[in-house]
Amino acid sequence: MQQLNEAQARAELLSVRDFIRYGASRFNEAGLFFGHGTDNPWDEAVQLVLAAVHLQGFNSPHVLDARLTDDEKIAVLALLRARIERRVPAAYLTGKAHFCGLEFNVDERVLVPRSPIAELIEAGFSPWLEQAPEYVLDLCTGSGCIGIACAYQFPDAEVVLSDISADALAVAASNIEAHGAGDRVACAQGDLFASVAGRCFDLIVSNPPYVDAEDLAAMPAEFHAEPEIGLGSGVDGLDFTRRLLAGAPDHLNDGGLLVVEVGNSALALEQAYPALDFQWVEFERGGHGVFVISREALVAGLAG
8 A cells, every 4th residue: 555655646746845745644644753853744754855855954945846856756755664664763864963053974873963952052051151161071972963063162172072882983983074073073982981081171061871761661663763872771760870970070170060961860860969959951942851060069069
């Protein structure tokens, strides 16, 4: 039946807009989940249809009303079908994702960039960061999107992208090269702070694994297409964050800032560390569960 529907679509649909509408309808019909860069079937279809015809980012009315060749129709339908059948984030099918207005290479070796920390980066971590950092660490970097975006925001900073996964760092390295950032951004492999032993930073930013076991088991298929090492972190989601908090003071300069995303594990974190003065960020564009804390507040809270 699906092949028959696709044959009919090739015969009757003409424009980019036609195929976007068709894709959105099929996505709704299939009950897909959206949460890896888009939050609705229409925007997901836009992303895939434009990628299939090599027009990512060009969604003007002139483009939307342009007609497709038969070969282009075949390519579009194949990408829409893959999204439905494989239940993977669209970014894995296109190989690209956007973060802080920048394009990044992504594949199944890394999480799809989507952290609300992007809004903080664009604001220069104001009002918490009083001066531009000289040394920045992106811990659990994955694709490298957070650290590379920080390098754009702070053009004089030296940035380290750290991850335990060699596969993830291969993707991050490709993004360093794509952005021409090799003179100021470097990769370092190791668990937690092992990759930067003896080094201190003015700013440590981390989007670590923080999903608790119950939430991880209940996640839609699209999340299970991502590397589990980047998502799950024990029964309460805090296994990694506990180690991060314990080690961070030794790797922050005086006045240094720690910024960490813990998502739905925020309540568990506050209950586990009542003495820590977590500053929770309120985002204008949505998102939650990101805290900011200074080295001094972290040391005082851990001592208490």
